[in-house]
Amino acid sequence: MKSATLGLDTSPVEVTNISRFGFWLMLEDEELFLPFSNFPWFEDATVRRILNVELQSSNHLYWPELDVDLAVESIRYPDRFPLVSKINA
Numbered sequence: 001m002k003s004a005t006l007g008l009d010t011s012p013v014e015v016t017n018i019s020r021f022g023f024w025l026m027l028e029d030e031e032l033f034l035p036f037s038n039f040p041w042f043e044d045a046t047v048r049r050i051l052n053v054e055l056q057s058s059n060h061l062y063w064p065e066l067d068v069d070l071a072v073e074s075i076r077y078p079d080r081f082p083l084v085s086k087i088n089a
Contacts, residue, residue, distance in 0.1 A: 013055040023050055025061075027072065038078045041068045 017024045022035035023042065036043040042050055042063075049065040056062045059072045074081040 013053055013061060015051050015053060018047060018050060025053070025075070027055070027061075032072075032075045034075055039070075039075075041066060 012028050014026045015023055016026050016031070022033055022037075022039070025032045025034065034042065045063075045066055049063065052063060052065050054062045054064065056069075061070045061072060061075075062068070071081070
């Protein structure tokens, strides 16, 4: 006898925790940390806006309410992708 399927498929990307230092993403079976020091676009964002993330392709994340696009590789290896623009205070 086969068990019934429970619930819906989970999202391939999910914010799992937010702290004062940054936030954690679960991307399929990989956990990634985005420190605000490396990703300043999120530092003053509301929790709701940070949680609203979409996996556009296997290597592209998008936060529509913040208009932030990030390559997954830039999260894995931030030193390979130096910050080229800064937010005006």
